[in-house]
Amino acid sequence: MxxxxxxxxYVAAGxxxxxxxxxxYEWLTAGYGKLTGGQFDATGFLQGAIASAGGDHPAVQGWWPLFLExxxxPNADLFTVLVMWGELLVGIALILGIFTNFAALMGITMNFAxxxxxxxxTNAQMVLLTIFLLIAGYNAGRYGLDRWIIPFLKRKTTKRKHTMKLA
Structure with missing residues (x-):
């Protein structure tokens, strides 16, 4: 139920x-700050995470430090760009309600990373709230651009499948 x-x-959508x-907003401001601040470089963050994997009570555990290292x-420049633009674009998409589920999935992926x-x-709190968006599916973007975009895309793909069957 x-x-x-x-x-x-509809109440849940609201x-x-x-x-x-x-x-x-959280994603947008984080990404915008990194893009306009001119000083963000993922290298320091990555090195700090790797360093946190040692000691008696490591904050970073298991396979993750291997992936980071x-x-x-070695691709810190790429990860710098991915984080800055990823945060900004996820924020914009969630605010506008466009491709909401994909944006939420990318956001929760960054949160887990x-x-x-x-x-x-705020990562744990954002994970918890994002789970509601993912569970809601289309309803999470009902009062956003998804209201028009998703039905349009469904019509286009249905027409294309129908056309392909006729050919």
Whole structure:
């Protein structure tokens, strides 16, 4: 019953707008600050996360430091760009309610990456709220641009499938 409410009810869609706007604002301001500040470089963050993997009570555990050391750190310039633009674009998409589920999925992926790296901040709270957006599916973007974009894309793909069958 609760799942049905979250996924289909108009009242739930209205509540989800506030969640979407809050999370979108958090992502937008984080990304904008990194882009316009001119000083963001993921190298220091990555090195700090790797350093946090040692000691008696490591903040970073398991396979994650290996990934950071072997993949992320050698490509720190790429990860710098991905983080800055990823945060900004996820924020814009959630605020506008366009491709809401994809934006929420990318946002929660970044949140988990930051949590795996030993930072807590607002990441855990954002993960929890983003889960509601992901569970809600289309209803999370009902009062946003998804209201028009998703049906348009469905019509286009349905027409294309129909055309391909006729040929």
């Amino acid at each position: 609760l799942m049905n409410f979250i996924r289909k009810h 509540i989800l707008v506030f969640i979407r706007l809050y999370i979108g 072997k993949v992320a750190l 930051f949590l795996f790296s030993g930072t807590v901040s």
